[in-house]
Amino acid sequence: xxxxxxxxxxxxxxxxxxxxxxxxxxxxxxxxxxxxxxxxxxxxxxxxxxxxxxxxxxxxxxxxxxxxxxxxxxxxxxxxxxxxxxxxxxxxxxxxxxxxxxxxxxxxxxxxx
Amino acid sequence: xxxxxxxxxxxxxxxxxxxxxxxxxxxxxxxxxxxxxxxxxxxxxxxxxxxxxxxxxxxxxxxxxxxxxxxxxxxxxxxxxxxxxxxxxxxxxxxxxxxxxxxxxxxxxxxxx
Numbered sequence: 575x576x577x578x579x580x581x582x583x584x585x586x587x588x589x590x591x592x593x594x595x596x597x598x599x600x601x602x603x604x605x606x607x608x609x610x611x612x613x614x615x616x617x618x619x620x621x622x623x624x625x626x627x628x629x630x631x632x633x634x635x636x637x638x639x640x641x642x643x644x645x646x647x648x649x650x651x652x653x654x655x656x657x658x659x660x661x662x663x664x665x666x667x668x669x670x671x672x673x674x675x676x677x678x679x680x681x682x683x684x685x686x687x
Numbered sequence: 688x689x690x691x692x693x694x695x696x697x698x699x700x701x702x703x704x705x706x707x708x709x710x711x712x713x714x715x716x717x718x719x720x721x722x723x724x725x726x727x728x729x730x731x732x733x734x735x736x737x738x739x740x741x742x743x744x745x746x747x748x749x750x751x752x753x754x755x756x757x758x759x760x761x762x763x764x765x766x767x768x769x770x771x772x773x774x775x776x777x778x779x780x781x782x783x784x785x786x787x788x789x790x791x792x793x794x795x796x797x798x799x800x
Contacts, residue, residue, distance in 0.1 A: 607789075675720075677732075
């Protein structure tokens with residue numbers, strides 16, 4: 575059974591600081607997805623990482639994928655309050671192309687002034 | 688439509704009643720997914736449709752849950768004889784198919800009293 579584990583599950587950080595969220599998964603997959611969820615809202619796609627070594631950046635967020643280690647990271651640089659949200663990583667259930675995503679439990683990020 | 692539309696946005700029902708939740712995917716999206724998000728939990732995969740067929744129903748928690756999709760478009764998730772543990776936000780997502788990014792709807796919040 576595919577397992578997707580994120581850590582930490584809760585993260586409180588000050589504005590201007592850097593931090594990394596980790597996502598481990600238990601089966602072979604060459605793609606990984608990151609989503610953001612604001613309170614009371616639905617999920618918004620952030621990144622799709624499609625191969626080993628893939629790195630994508632958007633603003634203060636940078637995601638990377640190591641398929642050999644079955645690990646993805648989401649790095650936050652110089653956090654600002656607007657980044658406060660819950661971040662989910664997800665992996666395709668069959669490691670392939672059906673899009674049945676299995677999600678981690680999410681990392682709730684709170685950025686304080 | 689412009690996005691994934693779900694209705695109702697909120698539903699309060701009594702234990703033992705049946706409920707129907709509706710999802711209208713983005714026009715042209717062949718793949719449709721239902722997920723459940725319970726308080727403090729991650730997203731739980733329920734069912735996946737490709738066109739009108741459901742190749743993966745493995746996430747449906749019990750035989751009280753069923754879903755159908757007609758005309759390759761609108762989908763209905765039906766929960767019979769609701770229980771309190773069914774209380775959750777039910778999220779629908781669609782994609783063009785394959786390993787494309789899922790676009791989520793705003794969700795239907797179900798409360799079973």
